[in-house]
Structure formats: structure tokens, C-alpha cells
Amino acid sequence: MLNHTPLWKYLMVTFVVAFTALYALPNLYGEDYAVQISAGRDAEVNTQLIDRVNDELGSLNIQPKRITLEDEHILVRLNDDATQRLARERLEKSLGSDYFVAMNLAPDTPSWLENIGGSPMKLGLDLRGGVHFLMEVDMKQAISKSLEDIEGDFKTALREEKLRYRSVKIVEDGVDVRFRDAETLDKAKFFLRNRYGDLEFTEPSDLTIRAGFTQQRLAQVRDYAVKQNITIIRNRVNQLGVAEPVVQKQGAERIVVQLPGIQDTAKAKQILNATATLEYRKVDTEHDPYDAMNGRVPPGTELFMHEGRPILLEKKEIVAGSHIIDANSGVDEYGSPQVSIKLDSKGGAKMARFTKDNVGNPMAVLFIEYKSTGERDAEGKLIFEPERRVINVATIRGVFGASFQTTGLDSPKEARDLSLLLRAGALIAPIQIVEERTIGPSLGQENIDLGMQAIVWGFIFVLAFMLMYYKKFGIVANLALGINLVMIVGVMSMIPGATLTLPGMAGIVLTVGMAVDANVLIFERIREELRDGRSPQQSIHHGYDSAFSTILDANITTFIAALILFAVGTGPIKGFSITLMIGIATSMFTAIIVTRAVVNGVWGGKRLEKLSI
Structure with missing residues (x-):
């Protein structure tokens, strides 16, 4: 029988549409103004801190919507931006330097949606707001x-x-x-x-x-320092989970970093600026460290303090942080925090050679971090000095090479932060933030409003044209267009790396037009079949079958162009290409499969004298 859609296809269409609509749903709930509190190295986030935050806000007569403890930070949800700024200033002052306090926008997604992985679309810097850093490498x-x-x-x-x-x-x-x-x-x-x-x-x-x-x-040293720092910063940004970041060189010594929708500005600065690394060194057991405390430090060694006692380490490292290729935090058999280290082949060979010759001797792990002194040199640049401390001393019990564990860390949080930095790599040279610019959500909201107006008006004009020109079949096309928009939003909400930017909104408008093009080709082909004397059922059947190859060819060529844009483009161009590719896929589904199912359900298998098209 002509124009009959089997039940499984109706079920498939219903499932796909319902599934994407479910994951598009979080975008309707909006966002809360929030203040996020994260702990520094020597602090801890717990329920006692929540009580302290409540007391501080109560003294200002601020009633938060709710305060939650999430992923080792406290999120305070507030009613408006004025209250948000007031709360941030008070908490920053009262909590001091032990904690990082940042203003954020937190999705107001219901818990039942979050439990199934539902979250709103990620928005780019031009829509969501975010942070722009200009960083300079210390040459x-x-x-x-x-x-x-x-x-x-x-x-x-x-x-x-x-x-x-x-x-x-x-x-x-x-x-x-x-x-x-x-x-x-x-x-x-x-x-x-x-x-x-x-x-x-x-x-x-x-x-x-x-x-x-x-x-x-x-010149090579300078260029290498900038390029390697860019690579390492990109790795660190990826560890932060920021979608569609921009990390690129500017001039000879500077790097631009843009983080759209960043959830913790202070934490981002801490991670991006950090220069932490490790060195593994042999402990000097031949000389008395207490003599060294009186000024008689043996040549080739350095004096450190570990657990309140002096210790002498040889200056020459066994393996440096540059050989570390992977690091993961965890706990040892005693429940203490540790970082599992994996070295490259060169570092593994060095470690194996050293441990083979030094079984029974102690080895120390030296933690090194460059910190700003707050002073500036003659050129006006910040002066950095290394802060070094021994975090672990252990006796070598056997030969090991590329994989081993480092213990002696103060907390699980320190282990996680250190593993993140080691995984991303130690910066070749310290960097300083010479410019920090925050793009507020109000500017982003204005862009969203203007972009939405363009989409809505374009959508309305297309709906009106299709309805007037194709009558009842125009209603089917309009239904497919609405489903197409919902599917685009749902798919972009599900894909971790997909980010909506202002050019991306233009991509959505373009896909609306492309979806209409597919329906216009089908409907015009049906009209041609009717003019050639075919019956309405035959016209519908041949209209869809004949137009399919043309639609497929046109969409494949456009998809290839979008794929090339994604491969070679950056920033806004990638945002445009992602929405275009998703839109092409969803418009093919709605313009052909969904409309065919609806048309067959309404007109299929019936004796028709004419069609309202």
C-alpha cells in the first residue's frame, strides 16, 4: 500500500523527538546569580564553612535561595546581581586569602534532570560572559x-x-x-x-x-617558551572543562586566554598561573645536616627542612617534572593522598638506573612553585621567586622505572591539584596576568536577546510563507521546523564540546532556511506529479522519493564545507560550523523522515481526490 509508515518508524520518530526534547528542557529553567567559594591549599570546605557563610550573609540581611556543597566548593545562589556583588565583597573580606570567592551564574536545572545528565547549552564568551586574560611570559x-x-x-x-x-x-x-x-x-x-x-x-x-x-x-628560546606555555595552558584549560576556550599568541611574549562561562574565575587564575612541578633528588647521607645549618653546607648540596628536621639534598636532580607525562591522584593503602606518576622513556630510564644503584638509600621529592613577590623590576614586570619544599622522603626498596607513586601530600585536594598541573605540564617560564577583563552576563544577555529576535522573526516569516503557499502541507513543514529547533538545542546540550556563540545563532537561522528548502523541493515535486496527472497518493510517493537524492547531495556538500570550517577554523568560526553540522543532520531527519511520517499518517492509504498543497 502506498504511503504507509510502519509502526516501528513512528515509534522511532517519537523516541528521537522526545529524547532530544528532554535534553533541551534544561534551557528553559534559566540561571541563578551565584557566589562560589573554593578552598586554598591550607583550607577546607565543609559544613562548618556553610554555617559561617550563612552567618555572614545574615548580618547583611541577605536571604540566599539555597547554599549547597558541590565538588569541594560551596555555591551560594542569590536572587539578583546587586545582592550577588554585595555577598561577594563581604565573603571575600571575611574569609580572607584562605579561600577563593568568585561571582558566577549557576544553572537552575532541577535535580531529576541533572541525575540523567541534563544540562543547558554551553554559551560562548559573547553570549555567556566570561573572562579575558592577557598573559606575559617571564623571558x-x-x-x-x-x-x-x-x-x-x-x-x-x-x-x-x-x-x-x-x-x-x-x-x-x-x-x-x-x-x-x-x-x-x-x-x-x-x-x-x-x-x-x-x-x-x-x-x-x-x-x-x-x-x-x-x-x-x-629567538628560538623565546619562541619555544611562548609556544610551550600555550600548549600547557591549553591542557590546563581542558582540565578545567571550559568549552570553546581561546588560547593564542599575541606579539612576541604574550598569550591571550578567553574562558567563556567559566564557573570559578579565581580557581582559573590559580591553575593558569601556577608553575608547580616536582624534582626527585638523592638525599646526602654522608654529611651532617645540622653542621650545614651552621653555615657549612657541602658543595653540590642544598639544605631543606622536612617535618621539622634539616635534610641535605644533592643539587643534581634524578628526574625533573619535564619527564612526567601522566599523573593521577588517589590514596595509598593507609588512606593517605598520593599522586601516581608516569614518566617518559628517557625519564623512566634515568629513574631505573638510579634506583638500581641506590637500593637502600633515601630519595626525596621536592615540590617547586614560582610565586610572585609583588615587586617589579626596572622594566615594570613582576619578579617571581621559587618556593621549594620537601614533600616526601622514602627509602628505595627496589628498582622501579617509569611508573611509581609520590606520597607526603597534605590533603586529597592538594593531590588533585598537583596531578592536574603535572598532567598538563609545568610552565616553561612563569607568566603574569597583565590584563584581566570580565565580560559580564548583561552584555551576553543583550547579544542573546538580539540573536533570539533574529531567530524568532526569521522563523515567523518562514512559518507564514509556508502556511500561505502550501496550505495544509505548510502546517506539516512548520511542525517539522519547530521540532528541528528543539532537536538542535537538545543535541547541543548533550554534546560536551558544543558551544553556542553569536555566529552559531546565525548557523541556526541558516539551518531553518535549509530545512525549508528540503520541504520546498518535496512539495514542488508533488505538485509536478499532480500536474502530470498522477493520483494524490502516487504524487506524494514519487515526490518524496524523487526529491530525496537532490536533498541528500545538497546537504552532504554543505556538511563537508562545515566540516572543513570546523577543522581549520577557530573560536566563532568553529561555533558556527558546529551548529551548522548539527542543524544539517537534524533538518534532514525532520524534513524527510518526520514530515513523511506525518503526511502518511494524515493522508496515506486514503482515497483522495485532491491535495491541499
């Missing part, structure tokens, strides 16, 4: 780090060549290598110049060679 530290690498390479290379040196040390503009006699100096000069052709060698004094950067090498 002095980047160059200093490169000089440290050269210093270590020189020591290893000269020892391998059996060229005895008196000292290797970093000076302001290079690395000085001092020798005992002129013969060794000449041999070393020939060897180093051949091996390190991208360095400049001079002789500032007798028996001394100085290695410095050429202009080309210096």
Missing part, C-alpha cells in the same frame, strides 16, 4: 632555565669525553667553564664548538670558556 626565567640545561649538558658531555674541568657555572649572559690547564682548555674548546654549533664561545679570562646564545638561538 628572564625562560632564558635562565635554558642556561641551566646547558650547564647540565656541559658537565655530562665533558665527563663523557674525560675532559676534567674545575667548575661550570651560570653567569649573567652565559655559562662559564673553567679548566685546570691550557691543554685541556684547547681540547674542550674544539669539542664544545663542534658539538654545540648554535652557541657562541668566547674566552673572558685565562683557562675559561664562556658559552652564550646567538641571536638566532635566543
Whole structure:
């Protein structure tokens, strides 16, 4: 029988539409003005803090909608933006530097929807608001780090060549290598110049060679520092779960970071700015650390305090943080926080070689973090200094290589933060935020309102045209258009990486027009069949079948173009391409399958003299 849709197809259409409509539902509930409180390293978020927050807000006669403890932060939902600002200022002042207090917009999605994974669409910086950071790389530290690498390479290379040196040390503009006699100096000069052709060698004094950067090498160091920091910042942003972030180079030493809809601005600054890393070092057991406390520190060692006692560590690290390729937080057999470390092949070989030769000897884990001193140099840039502390000392019980655990951390939160930073990588050089700009939700709301007006008016004009021109079949097309919009919103709400931007709204308007194009092709083909003398049922059947290949070809070519835009584009272009690709897929479904099911349900299998088309 012509134009008969089987029951399974009706059930399939109903399920797909209902499923996408369910996940589009959270977008109707809006958002609450909120203040989010996260703990610093030495603080803790708990129910006692909630009581303290309640007391502080009560003193201002602020009645929050509700206060919840979520994922180790407290979320205070408020009624309006004025109350939000007042609450933030009070809590920031009363809680002090132990806690991070940030203003946010929190989705007001019902708990039953959240339990099945329902959440509203992620909005871009132009719609949702968010934070814009302009960051500058500390090139002095980047160059200093490169000089440290050269210093270590020189020591290893000269020892391998059996060229005895008196000292290797970093000076302001290079690395000085001092020798005992002129013969060794000449041999070393020939060897180093051949091996390190991208360095400049001079002789500032007798028996001394100085290695410095050429202009080309210096430019490479600067470029490498910026590019590596961009890669690491991108990894950190991904760990924060920010959708559609922008991380790109600006000028020679600066990086632009845009975080749309960021849920914790203070936490983002803490993670992006952090330069934490680890070093594994051998403990010096041959010298007395208490003698070192009186100023007699043995050469090649450094004095630290661990659990209230002095400890001597060799300056040369066994493995540095640059060899860490993965890190995950957890707990050990005693329930204490730990970080599971995985090294690259080079680092694993170094660790295996060291542990093989040092079974029974202690090894220390040194935590290093660069922090701003608050002072500025002659160029007006912030001065960073390393803060170093021993977090663990353990006796090596056996040989291990690329995978092992690090314990001695203060809390599970510190373990999670450290594993995040190690997973993303340690910054090549410290960075400072030279500009921070917040795009408020009010500007974003204005963009949303204007974009929605464009979609609504475009939708109304299309509906009116289809209804007047195609009559009852126009009603079917309009129904499909409405379902198409719901499906686009539902699919974008389900996909973790999909973000709606202002250009994305243009993509939605475009897909509305494309969905109408498909129905116009089908309906015009039905009209042609009717003019050729076919019966209404045959006209419907041939209209859909004949127009399908044309619609498919047109949509595939557009989808390919959108895919190319997604692959090579960035930011708003990607946002446009994502909505366009989703819209093409949903419009194909609604314009062909949904309308065919409705048309067959209303007109299929009946004796018809004419069609209202």
C-alpha cells in the first residue's frame, strides 16, 4: 500500500523527538546569580564553612535561595546581581586569602534532570560572559632555565669525553667553564664548538670558556617558551572543562586566554598561573645536616627542612617534572593522598638506573612553585621567586622505572591539584596576568536577546510563507521546523564540546532556511506529479522519493564545507560550523523522515481526490 509508515518508524520518530526534547528542557529553567567559594591549599570546605557563610550573609540581611556543597566548593545562589556583588565583597573580606570567592551564574536545572545528565547549552564568551586574560611570559626565567640545561649538558658531555674541568657555572649572559690547564682548555674548546654549533664561545679570562646564545638561538628560546606555555595552558584549560576556550599568541611574549562561562574565575587564575612541578633528588647521607645549618653546607648540596628536621639534598636532580607525562591522584593503602606518576622513556630510564644503584638509600621529592613577590623590576614586570619544599622522603626498596607513586601530600585536594598541573605540564617560564577583563552576563544577555529576535522573526516569516503557499502541507513543514529547533538545542546540550556563540545563532537561522528548502523541493515535486496527472497518493510517493537524492547531495556538500570550517577554523568560526553540522543532520531527519511520517499518517492509504498543497 502506498504511503504507509510502519509502526516501528513512528515509534522511532517519537523516541528521537522526545529524547532530544528532554535534553533541551534544561534551557528553559534559566540561571541563578551565584557566589562560589573554593578552598586554598591550607583550607577546607565543609559544613562548618556553610554555617559561617550563612552567618555572614545574615548580618547583611541577605536571604540566599539555597547554599549547597558541590565538588569541594560551596555555591551560594542569590536572587539578583546587586545582592550577588554585595555577598561577594563581604565573603571575600571575611574569609580572607584562605579561600577563593568568585561571582558566577549557576544553572537552575532541577535535580531529576541533572541525575540523567541534563544540562543547558554551553554559551560562548559573547553570549555567556566570561573572562579575558592577557598573559606575559617571564623571558628572564625562560632564558635562565635554558642556561641551566646547558650547564647540565656541559658537565655530562665533558665527563663523557674525560675532559676534567674545575667548575661550570651560570653567569649573567652565559655559562662559564673553567679548566685546570691550557691543554685541556684547547681540547674542550674544539669539542664544545663542534658539538654545540648554535652557541657562541668566547674566552673572558685565562683557562675559561664562556658559552652564550646567538641571536638566532635566543629567538628560538623565546619562541619555544611562548609556544610551550600555550600548549600547557591549553591542557590546563581542558582540565578545567571550559568549552570553546581561546588560547593564542599575541606579539612576541604574550598569550591571550578567553574562558567563556567559566564557573570559578579565581580557581582559573590559580591553575593558569601556577608553575608547580616536582624534582626527585638523592638525599646526602654522608654529611651532617645540622653542621650545614651552621653555615657549612657541602658543595653540590642544598639544605631543606622536612617535618621539622634539616635534610641535605644533592643539587643534581634524578628526574625533573619535564619527564612526567601522566599523573593521577588517589590514596595509598593507609588512606593517605598520593599522586601516581608516569614518566617518559628517557625519564623512566634515568629513574631505573638510579634506583638500581641506590637500593637502600633515601630519595626525596621536592615540590617547586614560582610565586610572585609583588615587586617589579626596572622594566615594570613582576619578579617571581621559587618556593621549594620537601614533600616526601622514602627509602628505595627496589628498582622501579617509569611508573611509581609520590606520597607526603597534605590533603586529597592538594593531590588533585598537583596531578592536574603535572598532567598538563609545568610552565616553561612563569607568566603574569597583565590584563584581566570580565565580560559580564548583561552584555551576553543583550547579544542573546538580539540573536533570539533574529531567530524568532526569521522563523515567523518562514512559518507564514509556508502556511500561505502550501496550505495544509505548510502546517506539516512548520511542525517539522519547530521540532528541528528543539532537536538542535537538545543535541547541543548533550554534546560536551558544543558551544553556542553569536555566529552559531546565525548557523541556526541558516539551518531553518535549509530545512525549508528540503520541504520546498518535496512539495514542488508533488505538485509536478499532480500536474502530470498522477493520483494524490502516487504524487506524494514519487515526490518524496524523487526529491530525496537532490536533498541528500545538497546537504552532504554543505556538511563537508562545515566540516572543513570546523577543522581549520577557530573560536566563532568553529561555533558556527558546529551548529551548522548539527542543524544539517537534524533538518534532514525532520524534513524527510518526520514530515513523511506525518503526511502518511494524515493522508496515506486514503482515497483522495485532491491535495491541499
